[in-house]
Amino acid sequence: MEFEKVLVKRASTRKYNSQVPSDDLIQKVIDSALLAPIVHFHKLHLSVVTNPEAIKLAEDEAEKIFGVPDAPVKMPKPYLYNAPVWIILSGKKYDENENPNAKLMNDNLFWNVGSIIENMELQATALGLASCGINTTVVAMRNAPEVKKAVGIPEGYDALASVIIGYTDVNIPDRKVRPEFIPVSYVK
């Protein structure tokens, strides 16, 4: 798919059919994460989760936060939308009590995370897959070591962001550029 087409066809998709992406396609998505423009002084890890029990465990944990009456935000369920593949990016932050440069390092972690997730979403789109960034199940596992273990987060790491991928029957219309989203100024 042409890159311009990829940009207008990528959309957060919340409905998946039962078709499972091949290992080869999953690997291409993972490779795109490894090609992302990041600095390499953060300890990061990618977990590819296709195990339905692990997915259910994470969704049950998310329900404790997002399924209650005073939930911070209401999200559709199931939280991972029956997508067959869930990819979690985790990392180990620098200890700000031990390392004087830790805050500087930790502050730019978000940039790396965004680059990695975005590369995977764009690659998924290019491969004809649907995707959606998912934070509900990420924040929910923060204090749930058994969930972290079940989804393959390394010891001492925290889940930072995640993306689901799969196939959809939903028609995704071309998106339009919306200048009101982010004001732009030019200094010439």
Ligand SMILES: Cc1cc2nc3c(=O)[nH]c(=O)nc-3n(C[C@H](O)[C@H](O)[C@H](O)COP(=O)(O)O)c2cc1C
């Ligand atoms: C940091 C972040 C967290 C998100 N978490 C969720 C989530 O937990 N569940 C969900 O359905 N969508 C989630 N999304 C998807 C956003 O809702 C979506 O990107 C936004 O509505 C814009 O839609 P678009 O991606 O189709 O342009 C997340 C997106 C970002 C960037």
